[in-house]
Amino acid sequence: MFVNLLTVMLQAQPGGSxxxxxxxxxxxxGVMYFFMIRPQAKRAKEQKKFADTIAAGEKIVTTAGIHGTISRVNEDGTLKLEVGHGTFITIERSAVSMEMTAAHRKKVEGVATAK
Structure with a gap:
């Protein structure tokens, strides 16, 4: 026997508006929009802005966890990343993680100030 949720709600409120x-x-x-959809859209906008402003020479972390230094920014939306001495890979700009890069920078600055 299948009970429709709307039927149960209507029966629970006889004479209700x-x-x-x-x-x-x-x-x-409205609650879903302000607590779920809006913050996610804001985060995505910040991630895109971060990916568009990165330049050569910056140390970054990708979404896959690869650490490296940007050696060249290509016009086709890719980055040439140096992951080791003389070892380069090409990645998409969108693969750079804003949160992981910020955490890596904070960790490196913390180690540098501790010395």
Missing amino acids: PYFSLLFMVGMI
Whole structure:
């Protein structure tokens, strides 16, 4: 026996206003927007801005966890990354992780100030 959720809700509120249910649904959508969708879009916008502003000579960490130094920024949206002495790989700009790079920089600065 399949019970429809709407049927149960309507039976629980005999004589209730249908506008309350509509207002409740609109409120739930508003909460989802402000707590889930909006922050995620903001983070994605910041990540894109970060990826567009990186330049040659910066030390970065990719989303895959590869550490390296940018040796060249290509016009086709790729970066030439030096991962070891004389070892280069080509990656997409979007593969650079903003959070991991910031954490790496903080860690390196902490070690440098401790010495």
